Amino acid sequence: MARRALNSRVRGPAPGRSVTGTVTRVHSRHARVALDDGEETRCALRKTLFREEDQFTKPVAVGDRVRVTSFGPRTAVVEEVLPRRGYLARLQVETGKEQIMVANVDQVLITVALAEPAFRPRIADRILVAAERGGFDGIIALTKSDLIDDRGPFDEMAALWSDMGYHTLFTSLVTGEGIGELKELLVGSTTVLAGQSGVGKSSLLNAVEPALELRSQTVSDKWGKGRHTTSSTALIPLKEGGFVVDTPGIRSWGIAGLEPSDIAIFFRDLAPYIESCKYSECTHDHEPDCAVKDAVAAGKIDDRRYESYLRIIMGMEEED
Ligand SMILES: Nc1nc2c(ncn2[C@@H]2O[C@H](COP(=O)(O)OP(=O)(O)OP(=O)(O)O)[C@@H](O)[C@H]2O)c(=O)[nH]1
Numbered sequence: 001m002a003r004r005a006l007n008s009r010v011r012g013p014a015p016g017r018s019v020t021g022t023v024t025r026v027h028s029r030h031a032r033v034a035l036d037d038g039e040e041t042r043c044a045l046r047k048t049l050f051r052e053e054d055q056f057t058k059p060v061a062v063g064d065r066v067r068v069t070s071f072g073p074r075t076a077v078v079e080e081v082l083p084r085r086g087y088l089a090r091l092q093v094e095t096g097k098e099q100i101m102v103a104n105v106d107q108v109l110i111t112v113a114l115a116e117p118a119f120r121p122r123i124a125d126r127i128l129v130a131a132e133r134g135g136f137d138g139i140i141a142l143t144k145s146d147l148i149d150d151r152g153p154f155d156e157m158a159a160l161w162s163d164m165g166y167h168t169l170f171t172s173l174v175t176g177e178g179i180g181e182l183k184e185l186l187v188g189s190t191t192v193l194a195g196q197s198g199v200g201k202s203s204l205l206n207a208v209e210p211a212l213e214l215r216s217q218t219v220s221d222k223w224g225k226g227r228h229t230t231s232s233t234a235l236i237p238l239k240e241g242g243f244v245v246d247t248p249g250i251r252s253w254g255i256a257g258l259e260p261s262d263i264a265i266f267f268r269d270l271a272p273y274i275e276s277c278k279y280s281e282c283t284h285d286h287e288p289d290c291a292v293k294d295a296v297a298a299g300k301i302d303d304r305r306y307e308s309y310l311r312i313i314m315g316m317e318e319e320d
């Protein structure tokens with residue numbers, strides 16, 4: 001997804017003052033920090049933060065809460081990373097270290113288009129697994145609601161997610177449906193954005209907060225140029241508090257490293273049954289005496305969710 005123009009003022013806190021803030025972008029020797037008083041500033045990283053034996057690839061991550069000191073204009077220094085509430089990371093195979101994508105995440109906003117591109121609910125189920133694993137909430141925005149005539153089948157899917165406790169809402173840029181509701185959900189929280197290319201993530205964010213100026217292109221432009229790639233992660237501050245962040249590829253690395261028998265625990269609707277399976281390593285696929293399969297047969301678990309589950313354990317990647 002496109003980035004907001006970097007138009008924030010670069011100004012440090014008063015000399016010698018110790019303040020706290022949230023890291024919005026990380027470079028090799030410095031970071032940008034949104035100070036709690038509202039300024040966004042460039043900060044050097046204190047050398048003592050770099051420790052060879054660290055389990056992480058970098059000492060500071062986007063989303064980190066940090067303590068900063070300033071020793072004059074433009075010479076602010078990150079002194080300390082405050083304890084993390086949790087983080088989303090991927091394993092760097094060469095070093096065995098964790099690369100933190102975002103720290104202190106509250107929720108993931110999964111955007112699914114009802115049309116253009118075609119409705120693909122399984123992508124949402126897959127990202128929900130990553131959210132459950134990371135320990136944060138999932139919000140599902142069913143967007144481009146203006147493009148469909150019969151809402152029946154989508155209502156059913158929305159009810160399925162809602163009943164599991166995921167806030168699910170219909171949104172549209174054209175009619176304005178759900179935009180106010182979405183804004184309320186984002187303010188004050190750190191939200192990871194997810195969803196396939198072209199579903200309307202940038203458009204939604206721009207509607208929620210026009211000042212973000214996220215670039216949004218037409219479907220034909222984008223598809224003509226092939227796959228959209230985004231490299232580094234940045235936290236975007238919302239005017240009324242909170243942040244949004246785009247972490248490319250969450251639905252693949254978000255569940256990387258899990259064994260098939262570890263997946264069902266992250267499906268809220270499957271999880272209650274897994275204790276009753278005959279085999280502790282049951283993958284709820286081919287094994288006999290499987291409580292999950294029985295629940296599907298009895299109509300207690302929705303077929304579509306079970307199908308999503310099977311796709312994941314069979315390692316079938318949802319294409320972009
Ligand atoms: N009809 C309709 N079109 C929409 C809506 N929201 C977005 N679009 C269109 O869908 C296209 C893609 O929107 P974007 O916001 O760029 O999608 P994105 O998810 O940010 O895409 P990436 O940047 O590739 O991740 C644009 O042409 C938008 O104008 C909507 O609610 N209704």
Ligand SMILES: [Zn+2]
Nearest residue numbers: 277282284290
């Ligand atoms: Zn089973």
